[in-house]
Each structure stands twice: as structure tokens, then as C-alpha cells.
Amino acid sequence: MRKPHAAWSWQTKWTVSLMLLALGVYLLTRFRELWPPLIVAVLLAYVLSWPVELLTKRFRLARGWATALVYLLLFAVLLVTLLVGVPLLVGQVQSLNLDVQRLILQAESILGQRIVIAGQVLDGQQALEQLRGVLQQGIEALLSSTLSIVVNVVSSVALGVFVLIISFYLVKDAPLVKAYLDSLPPPPFQEDYQRLRREISAIWGAFFRGQLTLAAVVGGLFTVIGLIVGLPGAIPMGILAGLLEFLPSLGHGIWLTLASLLAFFVGSTWLPLPNWAFAALIIGIHLIFQQVDINYLIPRIVGRRVHLHPMVVILGILAGAILGGVLGVLLASPTIASLRVLGRYVYARLFDLDPFPSPVSEPLPPPNLQWWQKRSTSRRRFPRRRRR
Template sequence: MTDSRRWLWLVALLGGGWLLYLLTPILPPFLVAMLLAYLGDPLVDRLERRGLSRTWGVTLVFVLFALTVLLLLLILLPMLGRQLVRLYELIPHMLEWLQVTGLPWVQMQLGVDGDFWRFERIRTALSSNPERTGDLLGLLASQVTHSSLALLGFVGNLLLVPVVGFYLMRDWDVLMLRLRNLLPRRQEGLVLRLAGECHEVLGAFMRGQLLVMLALGAVYASGLMLIGLELGLLIGLLAGLASIVPYMGFIVGIGAALIAVVFQFGGDALYPLVGVVVVFSIGQMLEGMLLTPLLVGDRIGLHPVAVIFAVLAGAQLFGFVGILLALPVAAVIMVLLRHVHDLYKLSDLYGENGNGSGEPPKQA
């Protein structure tokens, strides 16, 4: 490739990246639709192998998905709404406990001035109008519907996701074949190998880890609700979502659950505290011995620190679109860096030619 063609490709890549940046506000529904198509394609392929047409297979997958989402919304949304209201009511009491009991103990241990902590204003603001706690959902709805144009845009994007997802899932194999036919013939094998590794990592993470998160959220929420914790559903689902990073769901969940038990039952309530520890211990054993080996395996290769950094960096750079793209981009970068590392170990710059001595191989 000549220098002029290299510069042309570089300008084209920069121009394409800048165009994507300008189109960021309209990308979320298309990215969500692509995610749905990617996750649902293996299931549609299985239905095709059983004799069902591609269109009917996609239709069946979408119907099952819609029924699942509708069932979850009908069951979980009212319960979550009540628990969010209850959490809002408990915040002033938590702040009062911090000010009266927790912070004085910290001040005694650290020698901090008594006027260092001041929560009166926050507690007063939260507890001044307790009768308004039931209007939280109404307040949220009023903020969402403040602009009719924004509401129409949100509804339009929401309706656009299943439409775009349906067509992408139906034509997924055709699109992949066309992309493969566009590859340079000399580099087709290398690109397909890299794409296969990226697909293996993404498939293991997006399908396996999401299922692990859902399973852990169900286990934690069910267990906490069985021991009588008022915020059990909210804390359990939060712990399940935090399980996207190994051990973070356990740490966040058990910490929040123990605090909630102390405020609900008191510090002397032994059985609820033991129950919380048992619930999260069972969840950890299920994750380590059953869920992760069965659903994920050892194919991810994404370090927990890399997951955290990718999500935060994507959110900082591109907002919600960045969050959607963070993990796929991180997986692709990880695969590319692995091959760059292998090439570097074979290069003269590294100075090692496979014998571990740093000396050039002997001539025959």
C-alpha cells in the first residue's frame, strides 16, 4: 500500500469516527437492537435447524422476549416502586443515626472536631414533607414529560428498538455473509480468526454473564425477601446487577443488606443478620460452582478492572451510547492486544526468537 493510500484510509477512518460521534444522539435504539439481534441469533439458528423458517423463528423469539419483559414489568415494577418509596422514607432516619450514633463514634476514634459533620440541612430537606413520598413516581413522570418533544423522542426510540431488532435478527446471517465477502482476500483468514475470538469473548460475556447476573439477582432478592427484609427486592436486584464485576455484587449486596437489617430490626437482631450472610453465601457458592462454570466458563478473559474502566470510560466519553459500546469494544481491543503481544514477542525489538535466551538462533 502506497503512502497516499494509507493517508486516504486514515482520513476515511477519522471521518467515519467523527460522523459516528455526530450521530451519537440517535444511536442508542440501533445499538440496543443490534444487541438483541446478536443475543437472539443463536436461538433463531436452533429453531431453523428444527425446521422453522427464519421469519417465524425471529417472530417466536420476539414474542417470548416481549412476554417475559411484560411479566417482569407487571410483577416487579409495582414492588420496586413501593420499595423505592420506603427507601426514601428511611433516608432521614439513616442520616439521623449517622449524626447521633455513627459519626460521634468515628469522631472519638479519629479525633475529628464535632462540627466537622453536618447533616441537619439534608435531613430537614428530606423529612420536611413526608407526605410527598407517595408522589415520587408522579414527580419522576412530570420530569420525564416536561418536554413533549423529548417524550415523543423517547417513545419513538422505544418503539424503534423492536422494529430494527426484528429486521436485524432476521437478516443477521445475510449481513454477516456480505461483510465477509467484503474482506480483502489475502487478509480474510486473519480477520475471520480475530472475529471468531472476539465473538467467543463477547458471546461468553454478553450471554453467559448476563444470565449469571439475572440468576444471582433472583437468588439474592428471593432470599432477602424470605427473611423479611423490606428492601430485599431492591437490594437483591442491585447486587445482581453489580455482579457484572466478580465479587462486587457480593460486597455491595451484603453490605447494603446488613445496613438495612440493622435499621429495620435493630443491631441485636441475630437471626436476620445470620440470614443475610447465609443468603449471600449460597449465592456465592452457586455462582462459583454452578452458574459461572456452566454459563460462562473460562472464555471471557476480561479482567474485572478492565470491565470497570471500560464502562466508566465509555460513560464519560459518549454517555449511554458509550456504556452500550464499552464491553464489546473492550473485548475487541483485548483480542487485538493479545495478537500484538504475540507479534511483539516474535519481533527483533523484543530480541527473543523462541529460545528464551535473547540470542539469535544459530545458523545451520
């Protein structure tokens, strides 16, 4: 008969836990360059797992074949984007026909005026000279670092291949990875782990599905609006508006600043308006759309799972930019929402509260029947008598 293993003492458990924690911190710092592409691979696998699941369930394809088909479609989309989209964007940018010298002269005429505020004289010409010096230094540094740019391009391509390979195997072996992660928590904590995993997965799923849909809707809408009012570079500005939807509360301000400056210095392509009036029109259109986006599109497309206060979002974006760069900025909102779920769970466990309180069920509101529905209902209740 096999003898039972002796249980570890609490001192041994604490010692091993601290050693594992120190090892984890060391690995995080030692291989910190590896984590961003690995995180991107995990996120790409998370997004591409939805069409793979659809193919395996609806069309009864093997998971390996479904994964290969999805990645072939991804490569085809990337190839079409490079062959068609890039020349189109280049043509749109060239159609702006920006005369840099003319823009500089306009800026000099505007900033050259002396502005007096509360007895203080603001010298705009000095600020313009400083800005010109900074831009000149930046251009010189960019031209002198051609070799480093080539090296960065090659390393970016290698990282892209690494991301695609890792994400492919994560999607292909997703059931095995999920089963392994589900087996890690001890049996007493299995139920809590499953609840937390479902809530956090719902947050990230709502973020990616909602944000991708919202980006497509906003990008298409702003492209159409830009073409209607004659905004220069309407297609790239529409694409930029869609991409900036991944920066809640901050992307609107960035797009509005760029679009208003473009409208003020370049003007409309066909509307007979002065530049300042066209810039005011762009600002008014964007302010109206911002209310529609916040009050209608985001609650219905993204949902309330990732709903955070704008101040929390801005602070999270700043912290994400400091800690993780562009990736930290993009993933700030779902990360904060996930930490909120974990923090609520830890708080409930520390104070012996229910970590998963059941939501209070509220009675459904009475149906709001429209006039045509009321008419059809009355017809069903009181049918007309046939004439004899």
C-alpha cells in the same frame, strides 16, 4: 480484451486511507447521539439470534417467521412484566414501610456524636446538614423539571421503537449481513479475519449467555435467601442482585452496601435480632456467597474467556462510565477482552510472530473414581460365580 486497472501508488493509498479515517471520526462525533441506541439494537439482535437459529434449525421454520415469533414472545414477556411485575415490585417497596423521619432521627443520633480519631474531631452533624441540603436541592430540581421528564419519557419510547425495528431486521437478515461482512477483508487476510471473528464472537457469546444465566441464578438465589432471613423488600433486592452481576467486582459492593444499610435501619421482618446483628448476618451471608460466586459460579457459567483481573475490570468500568455512561459500564468487560484479542494479534503481526499459536496439548488427568464407581467396576471385572 479488457485492460487491467492501474494499481494505486502508496501515496494515493495513504491519502485515501487518511480521508476515510477523517470521515469516520467526523461521522462518529456528528451522530454521537445515534450510536448508543444503535449499539443496543445490535446487542439485542445478537441475543435474540440464538432462539431464532434454534427455531430455524430444529423446527425448520423460515427465518422471517421465526424472527416474528421470537419478537412476539418478547412483547408478551414485556407486557406480562409490566402488568404483573411492576405492581409486585411497588407492593414490595411499599411493604418496607420506611419512615423517613425516623431514619433521619436515627442518623442524627448516630452522627451527632463527636468522634475523635488521632486528635481530630469529626463533626457528623455538619455532614448530615450538608447531606440534607443536597437532598432538598435535588428534590426541588426534580419537581421543577416535570416537563423535561415527560419529554424524556416520550423520546425514550421513540428510541425503544427504533431499537426494536432495527434489531428485528438485523435478526431477520443476519445471514446476508454476515456474508457481507465476511466479504470485506481481502483474500490474504480472510483466514485471520475468520479466526478473530470466531474468538471475539465466543467472548461476547460467553458474556451474554453466561451473564444472563448467572443473573437469573443469583437473582433467584438472593430472593430465596432474603425471604428466608426476612430481608425487607426481598424480591426487588433479589432482582437488583441479579442485575448487578453485569458489573463484575463492583456489583457485589453496591448490593452489599444497600442491603446492609437496609438491614441496619429497618431490621428483619421476622427474625428476633437487633438491627446491627441482622446487618452483620447479611454481610456474612454475602461474603460467603461472594466466594461461591467467584470460585464456582462464574468459572462454570461464564467461563474463562472474559476472565479479567479485578483491577482491570474496575478501571474498565470507570472508563466505560466516562465514555459511554450506563451502556459503557455494562459492556466494559467484553470490550476489554475483545481489545485484548485484537492487541495480541497486532503485537504478533508487528514482530513477525504467530498470531494464533496452537495451544499446547496436555495429557488428560486420570479419572477420579468414586467409591460406588470403583465398586461397579470391580463387579464387572470379577463377576460373582453362580452357586450350583
